[in-house]
Amino acid sequence: MRDPVTTVRPAAWPKTPALKVGPADDACNVLIVGVGGQGVIMVSKVLALLAQSQGFEVKQSEVHGMAKRGGSVFSHVRFGKRVWSPTIPKGDVDILVALEWAEGLRWLPFLKAGSGIFICDTKRIVPPFACLNRKPGAPMRYSKETPAEVVAHVGEAYAIDATDMAEQLGNERAANVVLLGALSTALDFSSTDWERTVAEFVPKKTIPVNLEAFRRGRGWIEDARTSTPAVDVPAPTPATAAPYRIRLDINPAWCKSCDICVKMCPERCLILNAERIAELAAPDKCTGCRLCEWLCPDFAIRVNLDAPEALAR
Amino acid sequence: MYIETAADFDVTDYLRKEMMPHFLCPGCGHGIALRALLWAIHDLGLDRDKLAVVSGIGCAGRLSAYIDANTFHVTHGRPLAYATGLALARPDLHVVVITGDGDCLAIGGNHLIHACRRNLKLTCLMLNNEVYGMTGGQVSPTTSETRLTTTTPLGNQEPHFDACALATAAGAGFVGREVTHHVPKLKELIKAGLEHPGFAFVEVLSDCTEIFGRKNDMGSSSDMMMRQKSEIRPSAYLDTVDTPFRSNALPTGVLTRNDRPEYGAAYRQAASARAGTSS
Structure with a gap:
């Protein structure tokens, strides 16, 4: 005390x-x-x-x-x-x-x-x-x-x-x-x-x-x-699991290989593959920030954030 | 605040998928601007049967063809004239004009200043890529000084237009500017323009990578986007920062907003008054 x-x-x-x-x-x-x-x-x-x-x-x-x-x-x-x-x-x-x-x-x-x-x-x-x-x-x-x-x-x-x-x-x-x-x-x-x-x-x-x-x-x-004051505030504990899972839909028929997504991705997790089509090379690094979706002028990328329970079903 | 609707906005719901992929060159900023417009429409929950998109000629003018709504692809420089007639005859429609810098300021400059002066309820989205891209890269009224184009092999010597200053001076009720890199901010700006009761003019700083950027050695589209981002100054900072940074940079954000009387309402009121007295 x-x-x-x-x-x-x-x-x-x-x-x-x-x-x-x-x-x-x-x-x-x-x-x-x-x-x-x-x-x-x-x-x-x-x-x-x-x-x-x-x-x-x-x-x-x-x-x-x-x-x-x-x-x-x-x-x-x-x-x-x-x-x-x-x-x-x-x-x-x-x-x-x-x-x-x-x-x-x-x-x-x-x-x-x-x-x-x-x-x-x-x-x-x-x-x-x-x-x-x-x-x-x-x-x-x-x-x-x-x-x-x-x-x-x-x-x-x-x-x-x-x-x-x-x-x-x-x-x-x-x-x-x-x-x-x-x-x-x-x-x-x-x-x-x-x-x-x-x-x-x-x-x-x-x-x-x-x-x-x-x-x-x-x-x-x-x-x-x-007295004993209530001083205890719990330490900030982030969620143990991600609240959602990230799934990227890339439409190869619409992608024009402009590489905006590759250059603008903050995590550098996209690449242009052998056919010069955007591809998610490092899915574990993707945070689902949607920057690639927004900056794709060809509407070829769609970022889906699925709730984990929806995947389990 | 910006991205609340990002999860349920799927741009392909608003596109004519049979027309896709669109004709724009790889890395063209116009596609990003089109997304922002569709996102703003999605956010406002506008009925697409009550949405009319009018566009002129040029790369930007072509965008209306990809929107799954009522679209009207008209003659070069005249989308504002057609849209004025449409908005007056059908006040129930939400009329949006997509136009380019050459379309809007060169051949259509006259229509622009009078549309601003009338302050009719319209939203004019001007995509400024500093060049006539579709016809091979001729100089446009917004081409920056010293830039090379096919018609200015020695570098452009003409001073360029500040479209937002022009629209403000001509009396537009709402004037804003944003770069394509800031998609959620651009969406918010277009949304504010769509909600404005009078004439809303939104300039989007887009990039022409294949024609303008290549000729001027400006790198890839992501390089051009980052360059644009470094050359702007959000107008919201003007009041908060003591010494304005980038004082010679282009201000972005909402630049003008006033509540001048809207032309269509005034016109209909005068018309109904006349109808009342003559009977």
Whole structure:
């Protein structure tokens, strides 16, 4: 089960603000990760500004610019009396906030073993390279670990369905603020200061929804500490069998050997045979996308997707 | 949204199978455009007894012969004139015109601008392959500059027509453009044109591989298709992208849509008013 409330505070973060000026390791390290467009940078800026306004030295470092590509985005935030390096060494992260499930898992090795806190959205954004096999029913190469399995292996971990909570508020994009609310429980700043800083960063029209999202995220963690929350979302399991079987009807009397189908097939599974007629050479590669059917100027190809039970009959 | 009906649309249901295979050269984009038109008709569930396809002369004009519906193959450049008469006399019919770039813009250019001006309920599908393919590859009004044809051995020096700009300027109620490579999008565009209450003009960028492509060393039909795809810019992106990419590319998608009064309804109203006063 989850550790009691007292361990929520990062080990490196002393309760009293009367911090002694010391070596760099007195900094509190927060790593925020996600996918382009989710608001990773916004979360880290809110935290950085808040820490700065409380009189701490803050260093923030990020990789961004992936917003349009759905790529990996991360942001290091370090604050304390004295911070030397802008990046967090591997294994020194006190709090890891992940806005996307697989990104959270990717960065888990950065978390301080034993005392680190892992706060992760269960939102799954499946990247295109996880779907390279386009056969219907093919397995996705996305992380198969369920939240329950991961949470069990981390000292203190929370898997929140923040996206769903934000959707209930009517704005999916507020998911990052839900996670900010969750993050706020692990740090020693007052709730009013948090909300003031969040309001500074979000567009004016969305201030009420974002503040509500913040409170929900905060409330969720508080509830989670007293009860066992239902965090488990099953891993994405594609259908074990294809929902249909693919059958290509090629009419050799109409085919004019223009080879459009051969060149345009994304799976390269068609060829022109010895008679220069289109032929399905690799039926196991065909995904039934219909591109050959649509692009055949001679109407010679028909893609049939038969339900398996229809074949059995 | 695009492909919901892909499974139950079998193009051969809409073809005169005894005429097949059609006469088009291997790799001609016109066949793809014909599929998109038939798919749009299938999607709308139009009664084929109430569908009239009028076409002129040329490779595109020949397509009406393969459609299993009421078809009317008329003189060069005049399909819009015949279709205007047909649509006025039989408002219950759904009149579709298939025409080529030479048919529509050169010899039939006059009919096109007046059909646009009247805004009679018609759908005009112009298949633009930049050349007179059937007669041996002469220069057409849409042939791009510097392109070689049998009548421009030094490369075409005439500026070419932008058919969509012409139709918009002449007052067409609906103007759109798409390439043959985007079949479901083309189908959606034709569908929107068929549903438009006034004159709908749809330009399809097709490819003539055997005559135009060969003369200009443009590769196979798939190469030509990919080239066309790289030379267009979906008009839907114009508002969303800060700096328009491919700013000199041809815009595609729905380019013009207005609700000017439709000519046929106005005409019938005036006629019935006259009939009422004279009796």
